[in-house]
Amino acid sequence: MSGVHAHALHYHGHSPLHRLAPHVKLIALLGFVGAVVATPAEAVWAFGIHAAVLATAVGLAELPLGFFFRRLSIEIPFVVFALAMPFVGSGPDVMVGPLSLSVAGIWGAWNVLAKATLSVGASVVLSSTTEVADILAGFDRLRSPRILTAIAGFMIRYLEVVAGEVQRVRTAIAARLGDQRRLGEAAALASVSGTMFIRSYERGERVHHAMLARGYSGSMPRMGEEPATVRWVEAAAGLAVAWSVALTALLSS
Amino acid sequence: MTPALEVSGLALTYPDGTEALRGVDLSVDRGERVALLGPNGAGKTSLLLALIGIVHPQRGTVRVGGLESGPDSLPEIRRRLGIVFQDPDDQLFMPTVSRDVAFGPANLGLDAEEVQRRSKAALEAVGMAAAGERAPHHLSGGEARRVAMATVLAMEPDVLVLDEPSSNLDPVGRRELADLLAGLPTTLLVVTHDLPFALALCGRSVILNGGVVAADGPTARLLADTELMATNRLELPYGFDPATIAGP
Amino acid sequence: MHVPDGFINAATSVGTGVVAAGGLGVSLRRAGRSLADRQIPLAGVTAALVFALQMLNFPVLPGVSGHLMGGALAAILLGPWMGAAVVSVVVIVQALFFADGGISALGVNILNIAIVTSLVAFPVFRGLVRVLPKTRVAAMVAAMFASLVSVLAAAFAFVAEYAVGGVGGADIGAVLGAMTGVHSLIGIGEGLITSAALGTVLAVRPDLVAGLADVNLAGNHTVPTRRAVTAFVAAGLAVAVALVVFVAPNASPDPDGLESVAAETGFAETAQDHPIGGPLADYQVTGVDSETWGTILAGVLGTTVAFAIGLGLVAMSRRRASTR
Numbered sequence: 001m002s003g004v005h006a007h008a009l010h011y012h013g014h015s016p017l018h019r020l021a022p023h024v025k026l027i028a029l030l031g032f033v034g035a036v037v038a039t040p041a042e043a044v045w046a047f048g049i050h051a052a053v054l055a056t057a058v059g060l061a062e063l064p065l066g067f068f069f070r071r072l073s074i075e076i077p078f079v080v081f082a083l084a085m086p087f088v089g090s091g092p093d094v095m096v097g098p099l100s101l102s103v104a105g106i107w108g109a110w111n112v113l114a115k116a117t118l119s120v121g122a123s124v125v126l127s128s129t130t131e132v133a134d135i136l137a138g139f140d141r142l143r144s145p146r147i148l149t150a151i152a153g154f155m156i157r158y159l160e161v162v163a164g165e166v167q168r169v170r171t172a173i174a175a176r177l178g179d180q181r182r183l184g185e186a187a188a189l190a191s192v193s194g195t196m197f198i199r200s201y202e203r204g205e206r207v208h209h210a211m212l213a214r215g216y217s218g219s220m221p222r223m224g225e226e227p228a229t230v231r232w233v234e235a236a237a238g239l240a241v242a243w244s245v246a247l248t249a250l251l252s253s
Numbered sequence: 254m255t256p257a258l259e260v261s262g263l264a265l266t267y268p269d270g271t272e273a274l275r276g277v278d279l280s281v282d283r284g285e286r287v288a289l290l291g292p293n294g295a296g297k298t299s300l301l302l303a304l305i306g307i308v309h310p311q312r313g314t315v316r317v318g319g320l321e322s323g324p325d326s327l328p329e330i331r332r333r334l335g336i337v338f339q340d341p342d343d344q345l346f347m348p349t350v351s352r353d354v355a356f357g358p359a360n361l362g363l364d365a366e367e368v369q370r371r372s373k374a375a376l377e378a379v380g381m382a383a384a385g386e387r388a389p390h391h392l393s394g395g396e397a398r399r400v401a402m403a404t405v406l407a408m409e410p411d412v413l414v415l416d417e418p419s420s421n422l423d424p425v426g427r428r429e430l431a432d433l434l435a436g437l438p439t440t441l442l443v444v445t446h447d448l449p450f451a452l453a454l455c456g457r458s459v460i461l462n463g464g465v466v467a468a469d470g471p472t473a474r475l476l477a478d479t480e481l482m483a484t485n486r487l488e489l490p491y492g493f494d495p496a497t498i499a500g501p
Numbered sequence: 502m503h504v505p506d507g508f509i510n511a512a513t514s515v516g517t518g519v520v521a522a523g524g525l526g527v528s529l530r531r532a533g534r535s536l537a538d539r540q541i542p543l544a545g546v547t548a549a550l551v552f553a554l555q556m557l558n559f560p561v562l563p564g565v566s567g568h569l570m571g572g573a574l575a576a577i578l579l580g581p582w583m584g585a586a587v588v589s590v591v592v593i594v595q596a597l598f599f600a601d602g603g604i605s606a607l608g609v610n611i612l613n614i615a616i617v618t619s620l621v622a623f624p625v626f627r628g629l630v631r632v633l634p635k636t637r638v639a640a641m642v643a644a645m646f647a648s649l650v651s652v653l654a655a656a657f658a659f660v661a662e663y664a665v666g667g668v669g670g671a672d673i674g675a676v677l678g679a680m681t682g683v684h685s686l687i688g689i690g691e692g693l694i695t696s697a698a699l700g701t702v703l704a705v706r707p708d709l710v711a712g713l714a715d716v717n718l719a720g721n722h723t724v725p726t727r728r729a730v731t732a733f734v735a736a737g738l739a740v741a742v743a744l745v746v747f748v749a750p751n752a753s754p755d756p757d758g759l760e761s762v763a764a765e766t767g768f769a770e771t772a773q774d775h776p777i778g779g780p781l782a783d784y785q786v787t788g789v790d791s792e793t794w795g796t797i798l799a800g801v802l803g804t805t806v807a808f809a810i811g812l813g814l815v816a817m818s819r820r821r822a823s824t825r
Contacts, residue, residue, distance in 0.1 A: 009598060030604070034723070037605040038511040041668070074600045078505040085669040108508075108669020115507030121599040127598050133348030135597070147529055147541065151590045154545020155552065157346055160390045162549040163556075170557075189557050190694045193550075194701020197578060200550045201709050204543035206343040209307050213336045214404065215328060215360030222359065239721065348540065 009071075011128040015062035020130045021230040022138030028235035029126050035242035041111040043249030045110045047118070050245060053238050054121050060234065061129045071124045075116055082112040132156050148219050154207070162200060165194055255319040257412050257440040258304075258334065263313035264464075265299055273299035274310065275464035281412070286434075287439040288451035288472060291461035292486035297444045300461065301416060305331050318411050322416045335410035339417045341397035345389035350381070350400050353389065357408040375407035376400070379433065384387045387454060395426045399433075406437075419450045448476060448489055460485050502570065502655065502684075503595065503610055506603030513666025518608030524616040525589050533584035540583065548587045551575060557590065559690050560635065567687035572618025573626075574695045577712040578702065581623035588615035607815035609662055613655040626712055635718050637703050644699045645692035652688030658679040783792035 017025070032053070039046045058068055086096075089105025126135070136149045136156075169192045208216075258281040265274040273296045281287050292299055302308040304315055306327045315322040317333045335357075338344055347353040354372040363371070376382045379399040384392070392400060398418065405413065418434075419427045427447070431454050434441060446450050450471055451458060459476050460468040462485045468475055475481060476495040482488065489495065532540070551571035558568050571591070575584030589611050595601035598669070600612045627644035660677045667676075702709055707718065 033506065033604045034511075037506055037514060041507075060482055075505070077521065081505075085671070085813055088675065089670040090672040090675075091670045102670060104668075104670025106665060108667075108671075111668045112507040114504055115605075116505040118602055119506040123600060123604060131348075132598070133352065136348070145526075147533065148525075148586070148593075150541050151544045151548055151587065152594055153348060154346060155540050155548035155590055157348060157389065157644060158546045158549040158742075159552060160665055161342060162546060163553040166308065166550075166553045166557075184565050189554065190697035191701065193554060193569075193574065193694055193698035194705075196550050197547070197574075197698060197702055198706050198709065200546040201543060201706070203343065204338065204546045206338065207346050207542040207546070210338055210344040211346070211356075212307055213305055213331060213338075214357035214408065216356075217328070218361065221356065 005122070009127040010131055011063055011067060013062050013129070015060060015129065016234070017057065017061035017125070020129075020234070022130050022134040023141040024230060024232060025126055025130055026135070026142060026237050028238060029122050030173075031235075032122050032242050033238040035239070035246040036115050037120045038250045039246040040106050041114070043252070044110075046245045046249040047114045050118050050242055053241050054118055054125070057122070057125050057238065061125055063125070063128055067128070068124060070119070072121060075120045078116055082109045082116070085109040085112070096197075114147065146220060158200075158203070162196065165199060166196055169195065199207045254283065256316070257285070257318060258442065260300075260304070261314050261316075261317040263300070263303060263310050264312040265296075265303055265308060267308075272464055273302065277313070277461070277464070277466055279466060279469075281440060281442060282439050283411075283440055285457060286443070286455040288458040289442060289444040289461060290446075290448070290451060290458055290475075290485075290487060291467070295461045296301045296464045297461055298416070301336055301414060301444065304334055305336060305468055306416065308383070310372065320343045332408055333410055334409055334412045334414060335405035336414045337402050337405050337418065341392075341394075341401040341422065342389070344404060345392075345397060348388060348389050349385065350376070350389060350392075351385035353400065354404050354407050357359060357404055361408065371382065371407045371409065374402040378437075379403045385486035388492065394425075398422070411440060412442065413437065413439045414444070416444045418443065419445060419447045423458065448487065449493060452476060452495060460487070462486075502614055502659070503592075503602030504606040504659070506605050508603070508668060509606060509609055509662055510666040510668060511605070513662060514605045514608055516608070517662060519614050521608040521611040521616060524620075525586065527613060528582040528585040528616070532580070532586050543591075544579070544583060544587050544808070547575065548590045551588060552591045552594070567690055569682070569691055569694055570614050570618055570652060572615055572655070572661060573622035573644070573651045573691065574698055576623040577626055577644055577647065577695065577699060578710055580711040581619045582816040583711070584619040584623070585616045587621065591615075609659070613658045613662075617655050617658045618651040621654040622647040625650050625714065630713065630716060635716060637700065637718055640703065640713060640718060641696040641700045647686035648692040648695040649685070652684050652691050653681065656684035744766035
């Protein structure tokens with residue numbers, strides 16, 4: 001999986017959304033997903049409006065549609081999973097062509113498809129317009145526990161290093177295993193994990209030494225960040241639409 | 254005059270019983286450039302860690318600019334003596350170059366403007382002024398080394414200690430690094446296996462072996478002493494004759 | 502195992518979110534208490550490792566693959582609180598950046614994948630270590646079972662969440678059966694990986710294993726023989742097969758078929774269609790029928806059998822050591 005390349009998630013640009021402060025975008029994302037998930041599945045019209053709000057965001061971010069849909073295709077695994085639901089659900093059935101499908105299952109599938117797609121779309125807009133470092137800074141700004149953002153920061157920084165080391169060990173093992181791929185994969189996984197943990201631990205120690213050498217005294221220092229545009233207008237508008245839709249659907253269901 | 258760095262009778266034994274340092278004496282004057290040579294396992298890394306109190310020696314003292322290292326003085330010791338470790342990946346742990354360089358000054362409690370100024374100056378000093386927004390894992394080996402150095406220079410240390418700075422550099426990179434270091438006014442202590450590099454940059458060398466100082470003198474003289482070199486598992490590159498080099 | 506948005510309803514998502522946030526908060530505070538600040542870079546690189554390992558899949562059934570969850574490994578190596586925090590970070594980043602798991606489902610996913618696994622694996626591991634001989638092989642066996650149990654616990658937690666607020670109306674018994682079956686296989690894989698990893702770490706840097714910090718392992722030279730390992734894998738597979746066999750009826754894609762047959766033939770569903778008849782027919786809980794209890798019992802029995810075999814392995818290796 002090439003998902004390790006966090007920087008590849010970002011689409012370089014200078015749109016209003018790119019320049020928007022990360023903590024505003026985070027609130028917008030969480031609020032939007034909340035509204036989407038709160039909307040009852042039966043209110044199909046509501047999802048149309050949610051989709052329109054998302055489309056507006058994609059437009060504001062000046063993201064090419066091809067790029068956007070390609071990133072959206074990440075969700076294919078659970079599309080497959082959602083499509084299985086009409087076959088597994090219990091309760092009353094309905095005939096769709098030659099198939100007897102569970103009604104609850106069909107609604108469940110729609111629930112997952114609509115909500116997961118909108119949610120993934122929103123997070124794609126976030127990760128395309130905001131550098132990872134800035135997203136973490138946004139979390140800091142929202143007063144999430146420093147230790148979590150610190151761990152996340154280190155994790156993202158060392159993801160490529162560790163993944164590279166894992167890959168090298170796997171290659172070395174594959175070179176020796178040749179044809180016994182399936183069992184070999186599992187065995188390779190097992191032998192890799194222990195060694196990788198030790199290497200990671202020792203790297204963690206060396207990083208800590210480097211941090212101490214530069215004055216680290218137990219908590220990450222506050223490093224003055226330049227303020228990006230903190231405009232709540234667009235975010236507030238989008239959230240207002242999404243939530244009023246959700247509440248209308250909820251109250252009328 | 255107060256030495257920039259003074260180590261007296263330093264002895265360090267690890268919990269598992271290894272005697273890493275067995276009484277090290279070393280004195281470096283302001284502005285000097287000293288190479289720390291010695292075979293693997295001689296105790297060089299342990300000495301570096303002991304200098305800034307990452308490991309705690311059982312005996313002996315460390316003084317940086319006259320200030321004795323102790324639990325209360327550690328923050329100031331770490332400001333005065335900066336160490337550039339061997340692997341840049343271990344020192345570039347922030348998401349961007351600018352944040353890595355700002356990390357040190359930020360820990361000193363300086364205000365945002367001063368942190369900015371120092372970061373800019375440090376990156377310029379190593380020739381990486383334009384690299385601010387780049388991610389560390391996108392840098393080439395040589396670039397990462399230079400940025401790692403900038404992260405320490407941003408703290409404006411009095412003594413700069415470097416651990417194997419020329420390893421993995423191509424010949425031009427090595428020369429550029431030597432030029433860069435030679436241009437700094439800071440006192441230098443360079444741990445290295447790269448003897449020509451040591452000869453080019455450092456007028457004086459100290460050989461560490463088995464946890465003690467085995468020799469201390471002008472680099473050219475030490476390198477020309479074949480018996481001394483052999484005893485301490487040091488070897489010059491094929492065809493290299495220190496006598497023909499002018500030295501720094 | 503990563504649940505997408507829309508699968509669990511809003512109310513349950515919020516509820517589990519609160520529980521997960523609370524659990525994570527407790528974990529962070531407890532992790533901070535016992536550890537020095539050097540743990541932050543360690544936690545970060547371990548999180549990177551868990552993330553990287555989670556991307557590697559191993560086959561469990563035709564067309565079904567599993568991946569390491571990592572909670573048990575993180576808990577044994579770093580302690581339960583640090584382990585939970587580390588895997589939580591992995592889950593959060595996966596949801597936010599890689600669409601692996603929904604954002605509203607973060608409560609569910611953190612709870613199941615990070616918190617339940619770590620907090621179950623650790624005491625199981627410690628409990629086994631206490632009663633088993635103090636050898637490396639025994640520790641590895643303990644890790645194996647702790648991992649299996651933790652994965653099953655996560656699966657059960659998911660079923661509970663689905664029962665409360667899941668969409669799609671799937672039969673709870675079927676869900677429980679399917680989840681138990683697949684995750685027992687995943688749990689075996691996770692058990693093998695975790696124990697092998699622990700074995701390597703114990704061999705090279707035993708001081709790094711937080712879960713054994715106060716334990717002095719003797720007999721580091723006792724290495725499980727190839728035969729012993731094969732025996733364990735065979736036992737584990739036997740358990741898995743047993744679980745799948747007992748579970749298959751519950752996982753039928755058309756449960757209505759079973760119900761209609763039962764209704765037509767006039768048999769109570771509980772008496773006819775579950776594999777462990779008689780005594781269990783009296784255990785009735787609203788909404789959960791005896792088929793489900795049968796599955797649970799099978800799981801418990803199977804795990805006990807496999808554990809007994811594992812104990813035998815440990816005894817075998819001890820005997821081998823003492824004859825040297």
